[in-house]
Amino acid sequence: MDPFSITTNSILAVFTVMQLGPNFKDRYELNKQEVSKGNLSLKLSQLEHSDAGKYVCIVGSRTFEVQLQVFEVTGSPSGYLLQGKNLMLSIQGSSSASVTWSNNRKDKVTATQSTELKNGGRTLQIHNLQVEDSGTWMCHITSLSAKLDIPYKVLVIGFHNLKRETLYEAVNSTVSISYSLSTHLLQIRELEYVRVGLEWKPVIDSKYQGKFNFSVTSKEQPLSKQMANMQVTWKPSHTLEVKLSKVQFEDAGWYQCQLTVSRDHVEKAIHLVVMTGERKFWPLWTLQRKSGRSMGGAPQKVSADPVGPLSKWANVTLLCKLSAPIPPNAQLFWEHLNGTEKKLNMSGHSEVMVKTKTVGLWRCSLKVENNTITSIDYTVVKAAEWNNYVLIWAMVGLGASIVLLLLASLFIFIFTARQRRRRRAEKMAQARRDLFERRICQCQRQLKNDYSDA
16 A cells, blocks of 8 residues: 555544554454445544554455554644744654645745745745745655645744834824734733733833823723823723823833743834924914914924014014934925015034024924925914004003103102101201200309309
8 A cells, every 4th residue: 555644633534553562552443334335434632642563454365565654743832822933843653755835825835035945945034924924835745656735833922013103293182193913812811921011111212101001801891090181091901001281392212011921921112203393482472373284293392583473563473393314315395375585594504494484384394205294383473453552652651651750759869758748857957946045044043153152
């Protein structure tokens, strides 16, 4: 008989042998009803590598031989796999058969940057696993008289789109950040070893600060936590959502979700960039922010000096600044919409300034390869003429009031000084009169004493 191959998880019909050893107990089946029909097939279940070898069936003087080959695909590590890790698949069995591999898309595997064939093709090394690698991979075995396809299921746990993402939002808007896992965590049996956490850091060189951390259990119920303007919600088994209401410039930074399974972990970070405008309030001027559009770019600040309805002869300085360096192929510039004025930033600078007296809508934009990444609009408003006149008369009236107040204060001061001087003169005259009277009295007493002595 020609040899043929089977897998360890299959049940294969072979010709009946006269006697089986104790290792085959409860693992073989002989259909006695088929024997009377001339079918002497033997079925073996739960095949082991030790079952490989030659099987002999003797019927009277006739002898039939069958060569059994047992193959098995093993994976290291086995079970579930975390995103970014490596997987090694090996075929165990006869070395005389030819081995090829196909991926989960049924494409033949060759040596590439992510896959490596070793040991004559009997070992397949998959580098940097991604969630897209989940599925059934096949090992194709070809011998002289038979072919065998052995499936191996690969389950990669991680995040959809692990590439770095950047969200661009305007200040005071509502931001939603979502982390979606590739696998329903309830499929993992060791749920007590699964943890999900949320971390944040303001700048790339700083350390992450923990915001939300919990263990995944078999209970399918959502978890939620409110922290200031941040609400973190865990939807059972596969999605973590972060919602920021009225986002502020200080909320910008890196938000990272970390999934820990046993001692391994995988994480995904999303960079939140907040665009905001600054206002400087001066007595006579105002620069009105019309709108801010968030489509990309870095954190952005816009200010004007001075701020307010623009008077007839005044200039206004518009400043647009990014808190992060702009990309080398990007442009940051101010432009007057429906006009011809435009101001580009200097190479290597992260801000652009324009000094103008042109009223209307101005837009600061960040463009990369002619694509607008982010922009913010400001409207410079012209002051009405009657407002100027009212302002002038108000200033004249204010000046006149100040002059009158100063004159009144001067009059009161002079009047008070004269009163003080008059009272002081009266007191001096009274003092002189009192002194003169005391001297007359003393003289009269002295004369009386002299007359008495005489």
